[in-house]
Amino acid sequence: HVQLVESGGGSVQAGGSLTLSCAPSTYTRSSYHMAWFRQAPGREREGIASIDSNDYTVYANSVKGRFTISKDSAKTSLYLQMNSLKPEDTAMYYCAADRCTFCLHLRSEAFEFWGQGTQVTVS
Numbered sequence: 001h002v003q004l005v006e007s008g009g010g011s012v013q014a015g016g017s018l019t020l021s022c023a024p025s026t027y028t029r030s031s032y033h034m035a036w037f038r039q040a041p042g043r044e045r046e047g048i049a050s051i052d053s054n055d056y057t058v059y060a061n062s063v064k065g066r067f068t069i070s071k072d073s074a075k076t077s078l079y080l081q082m083n084s085l086k087p088e089d090t091a092m093y094y095c096a097a098d099r100c101t102f103c104l105h106l107r108s109e110a111f112e113f114w115g116q117g118t119q120v121t122v123s
Helices: none
Strands: 004-007 011-014 018-024 033-039 048-051 057-058 067-071 078-082 091-099 118-122
Touching: 004 091, 018 033, 018 091, 018 118, 033 067, 033 078, 048 067, 048 078, 057 067, 057 091
Parallel strands: 011 118
Antiparallel strands: 004 018, 018 078, 033 048, 033 091, 048 057, 067 078, 091 118
16 A cells, blocks of 8 residues: 655745645555645545656646646656646645556546645635
C-alpha cells in the first residue's frame, strides 16, 4: 500500500505562487502514474494535472498555462508549481498515484493511492 504525503499548501494573495509537494512515505515505483486533484467546498473533486512515467503531462483547462506538474529525478516525488493564483483556485489539493505505467488521464476513479490533502487559500 502506497502512502502519499502532501505539503506546501497555505494562504496567498491573488496573483501569487505556491509549490505543492507530494512524497511517498512508503516504497513507490518510478513508473507510477501520478496526478493532482482538488476539491472546493460543495464542489466535486477536479483533476487538474497528471504525469506519466515518461513525463508526459496533461492539464485541466482551468489551470493550463498557470500550473506545472513535475517529478523529481527519482520520479517518486511529485510537485505542482502554481502561478498566477486566483480565488477560484481555493481548494483542498490531493496527490494521487496508480500503478498504470503509461496511463495519462484525470479520472479520479482510476487512481489507487491518495494523500490526505493540503489546503490552498487564495484571497
